[in-house]
Amino acid sequence: MCNQAVGLVAAELERRGIATVSIQLLRFIAExxxxxxxxxxxxxxxxxxxxxxxxxxxxxVIEAALRLLESDLRVPVLVDYRGE
Amino acid sequence: xxxxxxWRTIDPVPYAKLEKPLADCRLALLSSAGFxxxxxxxxxxxxxxxxxxxxxxxxxxxxxTLIDTHRSESFDHTGLAKDPNVAFPIDxxxxxxxxxxxxxxxxxxxxxxxxxxxxxxxxxxSAPAIADSLVADGVDIALLVPV
Numbered sequence: 001m002c003n004q005a006v007g008l009v010a011a012e013l014e015r016r017g018i019a020t021v022s023i024q025l026l027r028f029i030a031e032x033x034x035x036x037x038x039x040x041x042x043x044x045x046x047x048x049x050x051x052x053x054x055x056x057x058x059x060x061v062i063e064a065a066l067r068l069l070e071s072d073l074r075v076p077v078l079v080d081y082r083g084e
Numbered sequence: 085x086x087x088x089x090x091w092r093t094i095d096p097v098p099y100a101k102l103e104k105p106l107a108d109c110r111l112a113l114l115s116s117a118g119f120x121x122x123x124x125x126x127x128x129x130x131x132x133x134x135x136x137x138x139x140x141x142x143x144x145x146x147x148x149t150l151i152d153t154h155r156s157e158s159f160d161h162t163g164l165a166k167d168p169n170v171a172f173p174i175d176x177x178x179x180x181x182x183x184x185x186x187x188x189x190x191x192x193x194x195x196x197x198x199x200x201x202x203x204x205x206x207x208x209x210s211a212p213a214i215a216d217s218l219v220a221d222g223v224d225i226a227l228l229v230p231v
Binding site for chain 2: 001002003004005006007008009010011012013014015016017018019020021022023024025026028029032033034035036044045046047048049050051052053055058059062063065066069070075076
């Protein structure tokens with residue numbers, strides 16, 4: 001449900017001119033909901049940026065997500081995170 | 085249950101083209117992990133379909149003070165309790181700013197509770213209100229993190 005909620009809010013921001021990128025934890029939900037730009041991560045629910053107190057991993061995921069903002073891929077963009 | 089639920093589909097998919105480098109962009113953070121700041125009202129577990137409200141989180145929040153009030157018991161909450169950056173990575177965002185990877189961190193961010201089966205109030209009330217605030221703030225980009 002969280003994945004859907006995030007996608008729906010992202011869509012509203014995009015309609016208002018704000019470029020968004022969403023983390024997504026379940027690919028089949030992201031494919032159904034279609035957030036404008038999303039990075040699908042291989043982590044468990046409750047751990048969208050990986051394990052706690054691992055800032056390097058958190059940075060790697062966030063920076064991979066932000067790179068999607070600069071890509072020329074057509075929306076909806078859904079890319080799998082493949083690690084640092 | 086997840087496969088049987090009638091998921092909303094965004095159609096058409098809106099697209100705001102990034103018009104400047106990331107290093108010049110103002111970023112806001114949005115998390116659906118149900119965090120509230122000290123003194124803020126908890127998300128209401130009793131609302132049918134889920135609590136569609138949102139909380140404004142100041143950018144200078146000490147991340148360790150965030151309180152997890154997400155109602156779902158379907159995931160492990162211990163990571164959020166140990167390090168709220170896992171779903172509200174404000175420390176990481178500040179570091180991106182310090183490193184010059186983004187232009188600036190917005191002065192406020194938004195928290196909501198993503199365990200919503202009924203989404204109309206989210207899409208028709210909360211999301212437009214959040215968008216109004218971020219547009220007024222001059223935000224260029226937003227990072228959204230579910231849980």
